[in-house]
Amino acid sequence: MDGFSDLNLFALVARHRNLAAAARELGVTPPAVSKRLAQLERRLGVRLVNRTTRRLSLTPEGELYLANGSRILDELSELEQLVTRSRGEPAGLLRVNASFGFGRAYIAPAISEFVERFPSMQIQLQLTERPLSLQEEGYDLGIRFGEVPDARINARLLRKNRRIVCASPAYLKQHGKPSVPHDLARHACIVLRENDSAYGTWHFSRGKRAETVKVGGALSSNDGSAVLRWALDGRGIAVRSEWEVAGHIARAELTPLLSEWSLPNADIHAIYLERNRLSAKLRAFVDFLGDFLK
Structure with a gap:
C-alpha cells in the first residue's frame, strides 16, 4: 500500500476516533476502513489503535505514528502548495467550519462562487452549533464571532458586526420601548441558549458604564433563526x-x-493555525471571503 495513503487514512481515523465517521468522509464502508487499518498494523508489526464497540483510542505506538506522520503530511502539503503556487491558481482540499445560520446564509454561497472561479479546489464545509477545534478536528479554517480567545490562532477580520437589540413594531406598539437596559426585565425577551454563556444574561456598555440584565420570557431556543422568527412575529425582544x-x-x-x-x-x-499561515489555497480563500463579505 502507498505509505502516504496509509498516513492519511490513519490521521483521519485518529481525528474521528470512529471507523464509521472516517468511512463516511472517505465515501467507503466501515469494513473497508477496518481492513485497511488492520493491513497497516500488520505491515508495521504493531497495534496502532485499541478498538471498542463505539470508539477507538490510540496506543503509544499509534500516538507516535500520528505525531510524526502529521508532520510528514504537513510537509507534503507545503511542498504541493509551493508547486501549485507557481501556476498561479489555488488547488487542493480545504476543510471549513462555520455556524449553521451564518454558514448557510453567507459561507455556502461564497464557497459556491469560489469553486466556480477555482475549479481545482475542493472544500468540505462542516456546519455546527458550537465551534470545533481546528487542531483536534483537523480543520483548516474556522469562521468565528467576537473576540479571538487564543493568541496562538491566526485571525483575519472578515466583517464588522454588531449585536442589536430589536423587536417588531407590533410588539412595541403594545408594550412600549425600553429606555434603559434594566427596562428589559419587565419585557418579554426571547433568549438564545448557546455555547456556555450565562442563560438569559445580557451585558451592555456605554462608555465606562456597564450594566448586566437578567432577562426572561415565554420563549427560548438554541436556534438563532427561531429566535428571529419569533421576534418578527411580535413575540418579544431579541438580540441578533x-x-x-x-x-x-x-x-x-x-x-x-x-x-x-x-x-x-x-x-x-x-x-x-500558524502552520497554515502561508498556504496558498488558504490565503486565496480567505482573501475571497473578505471581498465577498464586504
Whole structure:
C-alpha cells in the first residue's frame, strides 16, 4: 500500500476516533476502513489503535505514528502548495467550519462562487452549533464571532458586526420601548441558549458604564433563526447579529432598541493555525471571503 495513503487514512481515523465517521468522509464502508487499518498494523508489526464497540483510542505506538506522520503530511502539503503556487491558481482540499445560520446564509454561497472561479479546489464545509477545534478536528479554517480567545490562532477580520437589540413594531406598539437596559426585565425577551454563556444574561456598555440584565420570557431556543422568527412575529425582544437583521430593520419589520448602548463584540473572523499561515489555497480563500463579505 502507498505509505502516504496509509498516513492519511490513519490521521483521519485518529481525528474521528470512529471507523464509521472516517468511512463516511472517505465515501467507503466501515469494513473497508477496518481492513485497511488492520493491513497497516500488520505491515508495521504493531497495534496502532485499541478498538471498542463505539470508539477507538490510540496506543503509544499509534500516538507516535500520528505525531510524526502529521508532520510528514504537513510537509507534503507545503511542498504541493509551493508547486501549485507557481501556476498561479489555488488547488487542493480545504476543510471549513462555520455556524449553521451564518454558514448557510453567507459561507455556502461564497464557497459556491469560489469553486466556480477555482475549479481545482475542493472544500468540505462542516456546519455546527458550537465551534470545533481546528487542531483536534483537523480543520483548516474556522469562521468565528467576537473576540479571538487564543493568541496562538491566526485571525483575519472578515466583517464588522454588531449585536442589536430589536423587536417588531407590533410588539412595541403594545408594550412600549425600553429606555434603559434594566427596562428589559419587565419585557418579554426571547433568549438564545448557546455555547456556555450565562442563560438569559445580557451585558451592555456605554462608555465606562456597564450594566448586566437578567432577562426572561415565554420563549427560548438554541436556534438563532427561531429566535428571529419569533421576534418578527411580535413575540418579544431579541438580540441578533447585524448581518441577520439589517434587512429586516431596513424594511421596518424590526426596530432597533437601546442604540446608544453596546453589546459584546460580534465581529466575524476567519481563524487558522500558524502552520497554515502561508498556504496558498488558504490565503486565496480567505482573501475571497473578505471581498465577498464586504
